[in-house]
Amino acid sequence: MSVLEHISDLDQPIKEIARVLKESGNAIIGFPVKNFIMHQFFKIIKFDDEKDHPSHHRDIYNALKRNFNVEKIVIFPSFLKIDHALYVVCRCKKIKSK
Numbered sequence: 001m002s003v004l005e006h007i008s009d010l011d012q013p014i015k016e017i018a019r020v021l022k023e024s025g026n027a028i029i030g031f032p033v034k035n036f037i038m039h040q041f042f043k044i045i046k047f048d049d050e051k052d053h054p055s056h057h058r059d060i061y062n063a064l065k066r067n068f069n070v071e072k073i074v075i076f077p078s079f080l081k082i083d084h085a086l087y088v089v090c091r092c093k094k095i096k097s098k
Helices: 011-020 038-043 057-067
Strands: 024-033 066-074 087-094
Touching: 011 024, 011 057, 024 057, 057 066, 057 087
Parallel strands: none
Antiparallel strands: 024 087, 066 087
16 A cells, blocks of 8 residues: 555566466555645645656556556545545456466
């Protein structure tokens, strides 16, 4: 939870998660949404989200889709669209080897 946003090159770590996951396994991956609201929150707590969170939530989601079957997405709060939310959790299923 909340690690991938700290990494700028997402493909290698996500490939490694997929590699070590059991064939029938699920990965539950959560990350904050990068938007104005979160930027203001981080500013209040004196956290430099531009420096410490180089990956955008869309970049993380797209990297997950390249390496997993994303089976479920939970957005918090649930009444918002993903780009306006605060946090996202994805349940990802390992793509079966051929």
